[in-house]
Amino acid sequence: MQLSEQEIQRRKEREELMKLGIDPYPAALFEVNVSARDIKENYERRKTDYKSVSIAGRLMSRRIMGSASFAEIQDSTGRIQIYLRRDDLCPGDDKSLYNDIFKKRLDIGDIIGIQGYVFTTQMGEISIHVQELTLLSKSLHPLPIVKETEDEKGQKKTYDAFSDPEQRYRQRYLDLIVNPKVKETFKMRTQLINTLRDFFNSKGYLEVETPILQPIHGGAAARPFETHHNTLNMKLYLRIANELYLKRLIVGGFDGVYEFAKDFRNEGMSRFHNPEFTQVELYVAYKDYFWMMDFMEEAVEKVALSLHGDTKVKVGENTIEFQRPWKRFTMFEAIEHFTGIDISKMDEEQLKKVCKDLKVDIDDSMGKGKLIDEIFGEKCEPHLIQPTFIMDYPVEMSPLTKKHRSEEGLVERFEVICNGKEIMNAYSELNDPIDQRERFEEQLELAKRGDEEAMALDEDFLRALEYGMPPTSGVGIGIDRLAMIMTNSNSIQDVLFFPQMRPEKKPVVASESDYVEVGVRKELIPILQKLGFNSIKQLKEANVNKLFNDVCGMRKKLKLDIQNPTKEEVESWLE
C-alpha cells in the first residue's frame, strides 16, 4: 500500500518515540478525574476544586509559540484548551519533553493524558495549565481538520467541514471525532429508545427477545433475506417482523410484551430505507386500537418532552407539535379532505376512474384495497406533517388485523403519519383462527400470482390462535424514522451508526512477491507502484524504453539511494 507523506512521517515519529524510551501505546491505565464539560460548567463557581486535574483526550489543534503553546484536547464531553510552557513542563535542564516530544513527535489526532491546574487566560478562556504530559496513543492517520469561528453575534462559521457523506458513513469514527453534532444525534436516538422502554416498563409490560432466524418469515409484507443452517440443513430467513412470535407470547399468558427488534428486508435503499432497521413492536392483551391510539400519543409526547423539553420539535422547515390529542381521520375522511371525493361507497371500477382523474398511477393487478392505498399514498400522506392517525384500512391490505366492528370491508387498523411518512402501524389484532386461516390463504393466492411480498402461512401460529388469544392490540413503531424526526435528520443514514453501503472498491494491488517473481529487485518496487504499475499485467504491457526512463527518473525524484536498473534488466521484467 502506498502511504502518504504524512503517514510515513507519523510512522517515523512512532519509531523515534520508541527509541527515546517512550511507549506510544502504554499499557497502564491513566487516571482521569474530570471531564472537559465539568471544567467548563463548574470552574467559575468552584475554582479551588480544579487545582489538580487529570484529563485525557485527543489532541485537536495546536498553536505553538516558541517556548509556550496552546492546544485543544477533546474528550467524550467536548473540547478544552490546554496551555503548555516549556519551563513548567520541563523544570530541569532537560527540555526535550517540550522541544522534541510535544513539538515534533506529537500530532493532531494523538491521544494524550495531562495533569495540571485550571486557569483563565487573558483572552478569558478557561484552560488547563499542563504540568505533566503523557502520550497514550499515537495516531498514524492524519485527521480531517475542521475549524470553527464565532463572530460577535454568536454565528458559527465552519471551515473545511468534513461533510462528504460517503466518508462520513464509511468512517463513522471520524465523523464522530470531528463533527460533534453527530454524537448528539446518536445520544438522542438512545434516549428516545430509553424513554419508550421506561414507559413500557412502567406499565408492567415485559421486554422479550424472539428469534431473528425464522423458518417462516411472517408479520409483514416484504421480501426477506435468506440464509442456511448447516446442521439442520434447512433454509432460514432473517426476520422481517416479530409480530407472530409476540402474539404467541400473548397466547402464553403475558399481558404485555414488547421487543426492540432489528428487522431485515431485502428491498431497495433510500433516505428512508436501510436493509436492516429497528422497530419496537408492542402487544397488549384486552385492548383495542382506540386504546392504543391514546397510549401512543402519550408515548411519543413523552419522547419529545424527554429529548427537547417541549412537545414542539423543529424538523426542516416545519415545527411539529406532538402535544396530545393528535388529529384522527379515517382513511376515507382523509381522502375526502385532500381530494374532495367521497370514495367510501365506491366499487372497483369507480375507484379506477377516480385514480385516472387524480392522475394516480395504477395497474390492472390492483384490487380495491390497493387502489385506495395508492390514492392515499399519493394524495394524502405527503401533506400530513403534524402527527395524524389514519384509521380503518381496507381488509385486503391487512391480513393480520381484526375486521372492523361496524364497517363492512374495513379493518381496525391505524397508522400514524408524521412529516409526510408513516412512523407507526397498529391494529386490533385478529384472534379468530378460522378468519386468520382464510386470510393467509388469500395471501397464498397472491403469492401464486407472483406477489413476492405475500405472507406465508404459518401453521404453528394458527395452532396457537386456536388455543385462544385474548383480544389484543399491537403496534410497531419505526424507531429510525421517529429518530429522524426527533433529531431533525434528513436521511436514515444520519440516525444509523453504520448504514449499509456498497463494498468499498479496492484496486487489486500486486503483492511484493508478485514483483519479485518477474525479476524486479525489492527496492525498485515502490518506484513501480509510484509510477502506477499496481498489477503485473499492467507492467507486462508497458513500453520498455518508456518504463526504463520512468523508473530512473522516479528514482531521482524520490531521491532513493539505490542503483538504477539496466535496460536489459527492465526488458527481463516484461518477458
Next chain:
RNA sequence: GAUCGCUUAGCUCAGCUGGUAGAGCAAUUGACUUUUAAUCAAUAGGUCCAGGGUUCGAAUCCCUGAGCGAUCACCA
C-alpha cells in the same frame, strides 16, 4: 430501476472560450512566553476517478464505464 449533478494535493475547494496544474488548512524547517481559523518566512506535496476518441496540444470537448450524491418510483 429512471433522470440530473459531482469526482483536481492528506482535508475543503478554485481552475473562463482547450495552451507548462492553483489557494487556504494540514505537513516539514525556522522566528515568536496567553493565543482564538494565532501570526510571519521558507520548503515539500498531483495517475486532475478509469478507459477510449477529437486535436499540434485535453483537468477542460465527445463517448463508455466506476464510485458518490440529489430527485422520482417500490418497500417501514
